[in-house]
Amino acid sequence: xxxxxxxxxxxxxxxxxxxxxxxxxxxxxxxxxxxxxxxxxxxxxxxxxxxxxxxxxxxxxxxx
Amino acid sequence: xxxxxxxxxxxxxxxxxxxxxxxxxxxxxxxxxxxxxxxxxxxxxxxxxxxxxxxxxxxxxxxxxxxxxxxxxxxxxxxxxxxxxxxxxxxxxxxxxxxxxxxxxxxxxxxxxxxxxxxxxxxxxxxxxxxxxxxxxxxxxxxxxxxxxxxxxxxxxxxxxxxxxxxxxxxxxxxxxxxxxxxxxxxxxxxxxxxxxxxxxxxxxxxxxxxxxxxxxxxxxxxxxxxxxxxxxxxxxxxxxxxxxxxxxxxxxxxxxxxxxxxxxxxxxxxxxxxxxxxxxxxxxxxxxxxxxxxxxxxxxxxxxxxxxxxxxxxxxxxxxxxxxxxxxxxxxxxxxxxxxxxxxxxxxxxxxxxxxxxxxxxxxxxxxxxxxxxxxxxxxxxxxxxxxxxxxxxxxxxxxxxxxxxxxxxxxxxxxxxxxxxxxxxxxxxxxxxxxxxxxxxxxxxxxxxxxxxxxxxxxxxxxxxxxxxxxxxxxxxxxxxxxxxxxxxxxxxxxxxxxxx
Numbered sequence: 001x002x003x004x005x006x007x008x009x010x011x012x013x014x015x016x017x018x019x020x021x022x023x024x025x026x027x028x029x030x031x032x033x034x035x036x037x038x039x040x041x042x043x044x045x046x047x048x049x050x051x052x053x054x055x056x057x058x059x060x061x062x063x064x
Numbered sequence: 065x066x067x068x069x070x071x072x073x074x075x076x077x078x079x080x081x082x083x084x085x086x087x088x089x090x091x092x093x094x095x096x097x098x099x100x101x102x103x104x105x106x107x108x109x110x111x112x113x114x115x116x117x118x119x120x121x122x123x124x125x126x127x128x129x130x131x132x133x134x135x136x137x138x139x140x141x142x143x144x145x146x147x148x149x150x151x152x153x154x155x156x157x158x159x160x161x162x163x164x165x166x167x168x169x170x171x172x173x174x175x176x177x178x179x180x181x182x183x184x185x186x187x188x189x190x191x192x193x194x195x196x197x198x199x200x201x202x203x204x205x206x207x208x209x210x211x212x213x214x215x216x217x218x219x220x221x222x223x224x225x226x227x228x229x230x231x232x233x234x235x236x237x238x239x240x241x242x243x244x245x246x247x248x249x250x251x252x253x254x255x256x257x258x259x260x261x262x263x264x265x266x267x268x269x270x271x272x273x274x275x276x277x278x279x280x281x282x283x284x285x286x287x288x289x290x291x292x293x294x295x296x297x298x299x300x301x302x303x304x305x306x307x308x309x310x311x312x313x314x315x316x317x318x319x320x321x322x323x324x325x326x327x328x329x330x331x332x333x334x335x336x337x338x339x340x341x342x343x344x345x346x347x348x349x350x351x352x353x354x355x356x357x358x359x360x361x362x363x364x365x366x367x368x369x370x371x372x373x374x375x376x377x378x379x380x381x382x383x384x385x386x387x388x389x390x391x392x393x394x395x396x397x398x399x400x401x402x403x404x405x406x407x408x409x410x411x412x413x414x415x416x417x418x419x420x421x422x423x424x425x426x427x428x429x430x431x432x433x434x435x436x437x438x439x440x441x442x443x444x445x446x447x448x449x450x451x452x453x454x455x456x457x458x459x460x461x462x463x464x465x466x467x468x469x470x471x472x473x474x475x476x477x478x479x480x481x482x483x484x485x486x487x488x489x490x491x492x493x494x495x496x497x498x499x500x501x502x503x504x505x506x507x508x509x510x511x512x513x514x515x516x517x518x519x520x521x522x523x524x525x526x527x528x529x530x531x532x533x534x535x536x537x538x539x540x541x542x543x544x545x546x547x548x549x550x551x552x553x554x555x556x557x558x559x560x561x562x563x564x565x566x567x
Contacts, residue, residue: 006562006563007473007476007562007563007564007565008562008563008564008565009564009565009566010478010564010565010566011566013412013566013567015411015412015567016565016566016567018098019097019098019476019565019566019567020565022098022099022101023098023099023472023473023476023565025101026098026099026101026169026472027472027473029101029102031102032101032102032105032328033102033328033329033330034102034105034166034167034168034169034327034328034330035167036330038163038166038167038330038333038468040330040331041158041163041330041333041334042159042163044333044334044335045155045158045159045334045338046155048151048155048334048338049151049152049155051151052147052148052151052152052155053148053152055144055147055148056144056145056148056152056302056306059141059144059145059148059302060299060302063141063298063299063302064299
């Protein structure tokens with residue numbers, strides 16, 4: 001995570017102010033599930049890719 | 065947790081599930097690009113995400129792809145290859161953009177800024193808009209012409225379709241799109257809770273009817289005549305089918321970020337995409353279209369659904385298929401209107417105005433549906449080529465160079481003080497990689513004429529090009545210390561502890 005302590009709005013426009021406030025709040029929010037490690041999802045994806053590659057490989061072997 | 069109340073407006077592209085007019089304190093355009101906090105993530109269950117992905121995958125365009133599968137020469141081989149291709153392609157897209165989008169709550173274009181540059185991500189934005197409006201236009205043309213044909217057939221007229229009726233249906237649909245998209249993703253999600261299961265039932269019923277009519281032995285054995293097949297080489301046929309699957313999955317790249325930023329739980333990050341989007345939404349629906357095309361002799365679902373289910377039920381089912389494509393078209397329009405906030409001229413315009421801007425090209429499509437079907441598929445196909453390289457670049461950049469981490473506020477810093485600022489705001493190493501990737505892809509394979517080089521038979525074109533793009537990007541980033549220096553300068557400077565962000 002960034003070491004940025006604070007985000008300031010680039011202009012006085014309310015939408016920039018809102019964006020800065022949301023970014024500050026986001027960096028303080030550590031309770032969401034999205035803050036957890038993505039490793040389990042990567043492992044699950046890897047399993048699916050392995051199944052697809054094995055099926056493709058078996059088909060190619062069958063063809064050749 | 066929140067320092068003050070957020071101006072989440074019901075008219076914004078964000079969820080309106082948590083909107084409360086009493087909390088409005090800032091009368092501003094809602095910062096839709098801002099990271100989505102936990103409370104605004106509108107996909108809290110497996111089913112809600114599964115059906116949304118399935119409805120997007122199984123819309124009318126899957127029939128176009130599915131009807132092309134038998135052309136590889138061996139239908140059974142084609143379906144197996146297509147399934148493998150969609151799973152591998154979906155996994156790569158999820159890894160490249162969806163997981164980062166889930167983690168940081170931002171869309172695909174913002175994710176790509178770290179690797180392509182703050183302004184370099186414009187190439188992904190152009191691709192998203194061209195593909196989004198292009199495919200929404202193609203789907204609108206298919207729905208309008210299909211509905212007009214259906215109405216004409218029901219009236220006993222089996223001649224040419226009445227063009228005035230096509231225009232009238234298309235123009236009637238556009239206000240309906242507006243009404244659905246103006247309320248944001250949450251409304252579309254609710255509609256997809258009905259559309260998803262309905263599409264699943266329809267695909268299963270069609271498959272069961274095909275099974276009953278042709279039997280388990282004959283169903284998978286029917287192929288197109290040898291002189292109509294793309295190739296007689298079975299290995300190349302398998303490579304063609306895998307290519308169809310991989311490119312179909314890669315076309316999701318610009319949209320996956322926009323969906324995953326609203327996903328609440330990590331445990332739903334993979335299953336709904338692989339099962340709902342890839343295997344059921346894309347592969348099952350495309351397989352039904354492929355089998356129906358090869359057995360009943362027409363790629364047009366209006367023809368084969370009626371032939372399969374009879375003149376009484378067939379038109380009703382065709383009508384349901386056409387109707388169920390509307391939420392998917394609305395999803396594409398939502399993504400276009402949402403991404404349009406990246407354009408400086410539209411960054412602060414109200415959500416409703418951006419929805420109108422996204423819908424405007426569809427009004428032209430309504431008057432030119434035949435032209436759209438003849439030409440826009442080509443434009444949208446070429447527009448999507450950049451995403452093959454971009455997928456590889458973003459994947460390598462995020463997981464290898466950045467170890468799976470982004471400095472989120474710096475995504476919104478447009479200037480030299482930002483970590484992701486390259487020379488001129490563009491990472492030229494990535495641009496060179498994209499150009500090389502597109503050239504290599506077109507050298508190996510022409511996605512319009514489907515002609516392919518000999519090397520294509522070993523692994524297709526998209527997977528080697530994506531792998532090559534990822535490796536070339538890593539190499540160029542190692543060899544381009546100046547680009548990295550600009551990036552590191554921001555990280556090393558303590559005075560950067562406070563950054564100025566903006567839309």
